[in-house]
Amino acid sequence: MSKLMEHHISKQKQFSPSADRFRSRPWTATFILTGGLVALVLGIGLSVSLGAADIHLLVVWEAIYNFKPDLTQHQIIKELRLPRVLGGAMVGACFAVAGAIMQGMTRNPLADSGLLGLNAGAGLMLALCFAFYPGLPFMYLIMYSFLGAGMGAGLVYGIGSLAKGGLTPVRLVLAGAALSALLSAISEGIALYYKIGQDLAFWYAGGVAGTKWIQLKIMFPWVTAAIVGAIALSRSITMLSLGEDIARGLGQRTQWVKLAGAVIVLILAGAAVAVVGAVGFVGLIIPHLTRKLVGVDYRWIIPCSAVLGSLLVVFADLGARMINPPYETPIGAFIALIGVPFFLYLARKERREL
Structure with a gap:
């Protein structure tokens, strides 16, 4: 099977002026994985240390390995900053891997959970939960978020397929943008009517502030299983x-590969939205950057994207906190400053290639 695949790629190289894009770069991928993990540990340390009240890194280390509940700084680290930062790292991996899988399966460079209705669908289900089932345990919120993400994706693909000429990448994104706007408007209407706007404000803005250990404990097995499943599916x-x-x-x-990939994407996007809210563009930017660096082999793309x-x-959350302390800029807006120009560039490039 691998020989057949290599033969097809070698044929593509003969006829494609950009044959380099078919090459895999395992050494680059290995460097990204090792260097990225080191940078992630440093970023987590900085993010826990810096904030409205700066805490020395030695105190952070002591709070992790020798926690003293009577010290205020230790309480801040354990109960507020550490779950927030770890939640941000987990959510970033979720959105990036979901975007990589979607782009690989659909061959659509514009695929992203935020652009294709998954985030808005999950947000609508959260609004319904807050309105009709206040105080619902987080485990059920995640389940309803999965359901909403699946509903949003199904509607986007259904609407996009109705267009004359079939489902193209640009039409899919246009359908996603229109449906996301509709679902968000319905969510806001529910928030106004049932007076739950304050509860939903966190999800509208997107942010990891307020992440609790219980959320991470519930989310961790789902996310771990989904990412392991994505790596197992990467060759396909x-x-x-x-x-x-x-x-x-x-x-x-x-068909089985697509079904398994869709389930993994729904788990990753649903879990991430339940924790952090409507943060877009992570799943659009990161897979593109990763493919540029490591090639087209998804056995490397998926772990490097994570x-x-x-x-x-993690660094966007740190930047959002440091722009105007002690006030916080929503992380969704901070990432959108990078994501929107990147999306416009990709959309224009895709349009030229049609």
Whole structure:
């Protein structure tokens, strides 16, 4: 199977002026994984240390390994900053891996959970939960978030497929933008009518402030299982990214691969939105950057995307806190400053290639 795949790639190189994009760069990927993990540990340390009340790194280390509940700084580290930072790292990995899988399976460079209705669908289900089931345990919030993400994605693909000429990347994004606006408007209407706007404000803005240990404990097994599943599926996604006919020729059961990938994406996006809210563009930017660095082999793209996505959200959260202390800038707005120009560039490039 690997020989057939290499043969197809070698043929692509003969006819493609950009044949370098088919090459895998395992040494670069290894460097990104090791260097990224080191940078992530440093970023987590800085993010826990810096804030409205600066705390020395030695105190952070002591609070982790020798926690003293009678010290205020130790309480701040354990109950506020550490779950916030770890939640940000987990959410960044979720959005980045979900975006990588979506782009690989659909061969759509504009695919992202925020652009294709998953985030807005999950947000609508959260609004309904706050309105009709206040005080619902977080475990149920995650389950309803999964359901909402699936509903949003299904509606976007259904609406996009109705267009004359079939489902193109640009039409899919346009359908996603329109449906996301509709679902967000419905969520805001529910918030106004049932007077839960304050409860939903956190999810509208997007941010990791207020993340609790109980949320991380519930989220961790889901996210770990989904990322392990994504890595196990990575070889099949690589073949699917070369084209569905090629994947079938290489012996792949493409429908099962797509179904498994869709379930993984719904778990990752649903869990992330339940914790952090409507943060977009992480799943758009990171997979593109990763492919540029490591090539098209998803056995490298998925783990590298997880590390780089965690780095982006951790440092974005740190930057959002440091712009105007002691006030916080919503992390969703901070990442959008990078994501919107990047999206416009990709959309224009995609339009030229149509």
